[in-house]
Amino acid sequence: MDKLTGLTDILRHKRTAAIIRFGGLFGLALAHTWAEWMTAGRGFFAVALVIFAKWHPLRAIAGALLFGGAISLQLQMQARGVPVSSFILDMLPYILSLTVLAIWGRARRSAVPGSLGRVFQGTE
Amino acid sequence: MKRTAHTILKQLAILTCLIFVLGAGLPAAAQGQEKLKVGIIHIGSINDAGYNQAHSEGVRVMEKNLPNVEVIQVENVPEGADAERVMENMIKQGAKLIIPASFGYLDPALKVARKYPDVKFVHPGGYKLAPNLGTYWASTPEAFYMVGIAAGKTTKTNKAGYVVALPISFFLANINAFHLGARSVNPKFETRVVFMGTFLDAPKEAIAASALLDMGVDVLGVIVDSPITVVQAAEKRGAYSVGYHYLGAQKFAPKGWISGIAFTWGQLYTRFAKQVMDGTWKSEGLFGNLTSDFLTIAPFGPAVPADAIKMVNETKQEFVAGKKNVFQGPLKDNKGMERVKAGEAFPLTGIGKMDWLVEGIIGQPK
Numbered sequence: 127m128d129k130l131t132g133l134t135d136i137l138r139h140k141r142t143a144a145i146i147r148f149g150g151l152f153g154l155a156l157a158h159t160w161a162e163w164m165t166a167g168r169g170f171f172a173v174a175l176v177i178f179a180k181w182h183p184l185r186a187i188a189g190a191l192l193f194g195g196a197i198s199l200q201l202q203m204q205a206r207g208v209p210v211s212s213f214i215l216d217m218l219p220y221i222l223s224l225t226v227l228a229i230w231g232r233a234r235r236s237a238v239p240g241s242l243g244r245v246f247q248g249t250e
Numbered sequence: 251m252k253r254t255a256h257t258i259l260k261q262l263a264i265l266t267c268l269i270f271v272l273g274a275g276l277p278a279a280a281q282g283q284e285k286l287k288v289g290i291i292h293i294g295s296i297n298d299a300g301y302n303q304a305h306s307e308g309v310r311v312m313e314k315n316l317p318n319v320e321v322i323q324v325e326n327v328p329e330g331a332d333a334e335r336v337m338e339n340m341i342k343q344g345a346k347l348i349i350p351a352s353f354g355y356l357d358p359a360l361k362v363a364r365k366y367p368d369v370k371f372v373h374p375g376g377y378k379l380a381p382n383l384g385t386y387w388a389s390t391p392e393a394f395y396m397v398g399i400a401a402g403k404t405t406k407t408n409k410a411g412y413v414v415a416l417p418i419s420f421f422l423a424n425i426n427a428f429h430l431g432a433r434s435v436n437p438k439f440e441t442r443v444v445f446m447g448t449f450l451d452a453p454k455e456a457i458a459a460s461a462l463l464d465m466g467v468d469v470l471g472v473i474v475d476s477p478i479t480v481v482q483a484a485e486k487r488g489a490y491s492v493g494y495h496y497l498g499a500q501k502f503a504p505k506g507w508i509s510g511i512a513f514t515w516g517q518l519y520t521r522f523a524k525q526v527m528d529g530t531w532k533s534e535g536l537f538g539n540l541t542s543d544f545l546t547i548a549p550f551g552p553a554v555p556a557d558a559i560k561m562v563n564e565t566k567q568e569f570v571a572g573k574k575n576v577f578q579g580p581l582k583d584n585k586g587m588e589r590v591k592a593g594e595a596f597p598l599t600g601i602g603k604m605d606w607l608v609e610g611i612i613g614q615p616k
Contacts, residue, residue: 161452161479162295198457204444205411205461207612212417212445 174223178230181237189226196222286319286347286527288312288519289340291327293352294450298476299502300495301449304513305351305374307496311516312523319523329354337362341369347526349373349519359383370526379533386518388538388545389598390420391427391576392569393511396547396562397492398431400508401469403558404490408438410469411462413480415449417615421473423601424511426608427576428471428492433610435561442467443613449475459483469508477510478502490553497548507551509562518544540570582609 171193179186196219203215288309296306302325309321322345327336333355337348341362348371350359356376363371363383371383379385401410410432414421425443432439442465444458451474459470459480470484471492477499484491485503493499493510500507518536525531538545547566550559568574577596581589583606590596596604607615 162298162476163450164452166448166451197454198461201444201454201458202461204613205442205458205465207442209614211614211616212447213616216445216447 170220171223174227177227178223181239192226193219193223284318284527286316286523287322287340287343287345288319288347288349288523289322289337289343289345290324290349290351291333291336291340291355292323292325293329293354294326294475296323296325298450298496299478299481299499300472300474300476300493302351302475303498304496305349305515307498308513308515308519309349312519315516315520316523316527318527327355330358333358334362338365341366346370347372347523370522370531372522379535381533384531384533384536386536386538386544388513388542389601390511390545391423391598391601392540392566393545393547394424394427395431395434395569395576396565397471397509397511398428398433399435399562399565400550400554400558401428401471401490401492402432402434402436402439403561404508404554405432405436405439405469407466407468408436409440409442409465409467410471410492411442411444411459411465411467412471412473412613413455413458413462414443414445414473415475416447417445417613419602419604422607422615423577423604424473425611425613426604429608429611430576430581431565435558439610441611441613443607443611445613446474452476452479455479456483460487463487463489481507490551493548497546500548500551503551505551506553508554509550510548512546512548514544514546516544518542540566583607583615584609584611584613 175186175189175193178189200215200218203210204212208215290305290309292302292305294302296302306323309323313319313321322340322343324336327333329352333350337350337359340348346369348359348362348369350356350371350373353375356373356378359371359373360378360380360383363369363380367382369382371380373383373385375387376385412425412428414425425441429439429441432441442462444462446454446458448454455474456479460483462470463483467489469490469492470480472480472494474480475495477491477493477495481491481493481499481502485506488506490506490508491503492508493512495513497510497512497514499510522531547562565574575595576598577590579590579594579596580592581596583589586609587606589606589608605615607613
């Protein structure tokens with residue numbers, strides 16, 4: 127064994143343990159919303175959201191609401207009988223996220239976490 | 251330490267070899283009994299209470315009817331190269347009858363069928379045939395009309411909402427038929443349609459269902475692979491629901507269930523398997539109707555009034571006797587254009603060309 131710490135040491139580390147615990151509880155809390163193929167077609171939005179959020183949690187929340195809202199909006203419009211083809215309405219969320227990315231998503235200096243990509247030593 | 255690891259590995263290797271040798275020997279021994287292996291591939295989960303479960307239930311019934319049949323079943327197979335790979339794998343395991351149970355499996359199945367001419371294929375709802383590939387489905391508008399009567403008699407707000415995969419002609423015909431059935435007993439009836447753009451997307455279906463309920467509809471219907479999301483959403487908010495594909499979706503809405511249009515493939519699959527076993531199978535395009543044993547109206551829920559059930563049964567008799575047409579003129583579409591003249595009827599054989607929604611339906615047919 128070299129510098130890499132064992133699993134128990136990693137778990138003893140406060141930050142990591144907190145993340146694991148939070149992740150587990152978060153998953154449990156939302157388990158009832160699980161559905162077969164629930165991520166279908168949403169991968170693009172996840173990538174767009176990462177670019178949009180630029181490592182800032184508030185931007186991530188705003189972006190998630192925006193993109194999720196766009197998906198919901200087109201279905202609401204159909205239910206209200208807006209006289210536009212469902213094929214066009216189905217494009218709305220994608221057009222919106224592309225537009226938002228084109229305007230706000232340019233790669234300026236972003237606040238990448240300082241220790242991202244560094245090997246975890248377990249000494250903090 | 252190292253030596254122990256080696257010994258364990260060696261023992262594992264020997265064990266694996268033994269399993270392979272024994273495993274290869276077993277099917278050879280069983281082959282003497284002339285079993286028919288049937289392979290079926292599904293696009294989604296066989297517990298979807300919808301499209302896939304109907305097919306899966308079909309092979310289960312076939313297995314029960316015919317003890318000499320063995321089923322290989324694979325779920326969640328994407329349409330395309332993956333489907334070809336899984337079908338070929340089944341054939342290598344000895345399958346002589348393949349059921350590629352999704353519309354999009356048609357081209358992959360045709361490819362595999364060409365490669366293995368001695369294996370038979372039956373494909374649901376396709377439009378192409380091959381010497382060893384047949385197709386089967388049923389005409390559904392009459393059944394939708396009948397369930398529409400029940401919905402029109404049960405609703406309190408006179409409004410229904412339909413969550414539909416895509417605006418394609420066969421689905422438009424089904425929604426039209428449902429709406430006309432409801433209007434025949436309830437002239438104020440109104441139907442709203444929301445198209446998903448896909449056959450399975452629970453989050454989108456949930457949003458669509460609540461958007462429709464917000465518009466005051468108290469009946470929700472589905473033409474997607476799984477009715478679970480929409481039927482549950484209706485039940486949760488005290489609304490009624492109409493199923494499609496599988497008989498057993500009722501359990502998700504014990505209070506609000508009206509009925510459903512269901513496929514019961516069991517006896518048909520039994521016939522297919524028997525025909526393959528005694529060599530009488532031939533490629534054909536089977537298109538059933540209300541008299542077929544594979545198209546069924548699901549049991550009615552407690553909310554449906556007794557006189558509605560009586561009317562549904564009478565209407566069925568009229569359809570079967572040829573005394574009634576679903577698309578009887580005069581019919582206008584929902585943009586005010588005349589589509590079927592008075593005294594004429596749009597033929598059920600022509601619904602592949604239906605690209606309009608009838609008056610009173612709120613939705614875009616294109």
